[in-house]
Amino acid sequence: MQLVCPAGSLPALKAALRQGADAIYVGFRDDTNARHFAGLNLDEKQLQNGIELIRQQGRQLYVAVNTSAQPDGWARWQRAVDHAAEIGVDALIAADPGVLAYASRRHPNLNLHLSVQGSATNAAALSFYQQRYGIRRAVLPRVLSLAQVKQVAAKSPVPIEVFAFGSLCIMAEGRCHLSSYLTGESPNLCGVCSPAKAVRWEQDAAGLSSRLNGVLIDRYSEGEAAGYPTLCKGRFMVNGQRFHALEEPTSLNTLDLIPELAAIGVSAVKIEGRQRSPAYVEQVTRVWREALDAYRRAPAGFAVQNHWRQALAGLSEGSQTTLGAYHRSWQ
């Protein structure tokens, strides 16, 4: 299984390379990619520098142009696709049927991967994208149980990539308007969820509060760890109870599933986190490289090492990890 790692900056890209990523995915510095955060992503010079390093080491570069194009900004998405083709990326990761159509017609040799934002959770949807746009790989949304991943992979016309580690989207990717409902900024169109500019922290006698566009997402008592107010991970009131009604602050971690994912025939595992620090990328890549190598050397004797688990827990939201939807009981 190939290890696909995120880079939101040149230092992160270098860290991923150093620790043995097989492929690194990046986005351009605009709303054409789903991690359009202030100060994030590589500028032209950094990208050139990164490509040279990746080429020298014989690894792969993927570029995500994976938001839906806004009609008035279509030229931006077109340019992003053309630019990815010009610099010779190993794959373009896209979701919008319009963008995929443009890429497949204009650049027939460009290797296309269906983004998780394409929200394809079954073999028929994958066939749609394969037959029309010739996608050569698809990233599955984090909503399928392991048994469902197996079923989809068995009937998929293309190799499958799955998320292995990182922030957990509780909703099917590409099928969530919660952020735009509160803030007006849509993950699908603007590439940002719970945008930083809408976040406000308030400290008062009642404790620390996090708000998103004025809406209270959570309130923390003295000494309680506070997390970024991603709105699906807030504490809300339902039927008179205060709890994480949608999801706790937690990260997906599937080290335990490596043998199953390999048996299913998953071709690549993806680390989430282009918005995270180079140190995060460095450590997560190191652990996953070690784990995948250990599995390759001795599949039958594979066991998750404690120090891997500890290293990843320290990098997770709320220091918690979960198997997420892969494990049916989570659903």
Add this chain to the structure above:
Amino acid sequence: MQLSLGPVLFYWDRNTLMDFYAQMATQPLDVIYLGETVCSKRRALSLDDWLGLAREMREASGAEIVLSGLALVEAASELSSLKRLCENGEIRVEANDMAAVHFLAERDRPFVAGPALNLYNGHALAELATCGMDRWVPPVECSGALIRSALNQLEELGLQRPQLEVFAYGHLPLAYSARCFTARAENRPKDDCEFCCLNYPEGIALHSQEGEALFTLNGIQTLSASVSNLLADYDQLAASGADILRLSPRAQGMDEVIAAFDAVRKGGLPPLAVDGCNGYWHGRPGMLRAEEAGLC
């Protein structure tokens, strides 16, 4: 302007559904969407029951009947029932997942592209138009300006506009998840949910800790807490080329909602303001009303 009744998003039992549709058959509706779009475990009506109801409703109401497909299709069993629905050969289908688009395009069946498909620009619409889409219900987060631009872009590509149907009334369907939030709220595992959605004919309200109504939990679907209402925006909807306004079923008072929209489309003056939100249509956070957003 035509009026449509969207699919029932909540889980109502068989009798409630039958009573509701008997009442709806007498309403001034041009299009009625039937079928289960949220959860495949909801089986108050089977596919054959829905087809039977579709035939009855066609006779009784004179409206065009459309069967809506599931939005989040994961299990193999869900995919095969979606395939059966798409291959019914008789009743038009609303696709809410690309799997449905795939099945319908294979069979050359014209279809409605539902609000759960991510179609945001003319190029994406062109792709679906070549697959047989002849009506577009934009994602609920689209503004009027985006919808107009997307349709203009499609025309610049030399393609004919599909009919435009705008989600004009009801709790907004905002998100789909693998997790069932209704079961979670009742501390039940999803696989042993005991159909607890039946206890909540209009979902479960989710409030912030300050008591602000934010969302509505409806099984694996999250809806807005506020009811979106675009009646006061009627003139702009008409000017934007909307052919159909979708009214999404609620547990109570749909006849009054339909009457209010019907009066306006027959020439009555739209109200200056209504309860509920309309932020998305105005390019603002969906939860707002245009007045709050400082637009009026």
